[in-house]
Amino acid sequence: MSASNRYSTTAILLHWLMALLIFTTFPLGLYMVDLPLSPDKLKLYSYHKWIGVTVFLLIAIRLAWRATHTPPPLPDGIVVWQRRASRIAHGLLYVLMIAIPLSGWLMSSAKGFQTVWFGVLPLPDLLDRNRELGDLLAGVHKALNFSLLALVILHVGAALKHHFIERQPFLQRMGWSRKERT
């Protein structure tokens, strides 16, 4: 396949690294919140927050990359409304990948637990301690995450549909080589 049909190697690496981190920290978040308080719970919360900060950092790099590079064009045969929907969905994915770690950071500040990346690098508290605001932000964080889940299902579903049902060379764009898959 020609190079112009693929994202750059950097973009592909960032995409899959973030996918791995998000697919780790999302179920971790769901699991940890209902645990009774224990040292393990405190550890899992920290890991969740460290991964979240990493995602936040990577999304900044990714946006900078995106701003300076043109993504490969969508394959021919994708209708106009789908092209529009794709643009909107990708825009929302970026928005959520920024908003979710940010809401987590704000929630931690409001709850009075500073975020210290890998237990080493303290992030400034953006809000003063306020239990009510902390609970509110927890709800926001959760709602944003379920929005992301819905969008990721749409994103993965659309990619698979175009690739396997409509037989368009799709997954190659994000790293699959044509030899392995078709």
Next chain:
Amino acid sequence: MKLNAMIVLAALATPMAHAVEYRTVLPKQSAVQFEFRQMGVPVKGHFKRFATEMAFDPAKPEAARARIEIDLASIDAGSAEADEESAGKLWFNRSVYPKAVFVSSAVRALGNNRFELRGTLTLKGTTRDMTIPVSYTPGANAATFDGGFALRRLDFGIGEGMWTDVSAVANEVQVKFRIAATGN
């Protein structure tokens, strides 16, 4: 004549000011706070209710005494979940040991309004000797006494079982207090 009178007044006023013995504690201007590290993250807490009995005469600091009784149910340990957890058997075991008590035994002047307060701290049925540096700040209405010390929670069995894991909750707890008192 006028100047002489002022000198006499000043001479009289100085020993009088020193003769004040601070005994009446002002709870609203007093505080007992603590800070510990949880997964490397500093977490602050405090106790809302504590009773202090004290007597301190700056002219006779070695005769000073203090007793502080902290109501452990008044804890703010950083979150509602932690407040609740702290009451349990693994932590304060509050239904059996509802209070932390410090009783002074000796006070030594270190100069510059700094003192060394010795005494015992009883927490969860364990009594240990403590040496606490305290600084004294005279004020127009009330004097304040600021002190602090590091406490190793495991010395008192605070956090048993799984909570002896100090990689999650550090052993060392920094305790700080401020007691405001008047001489009335």
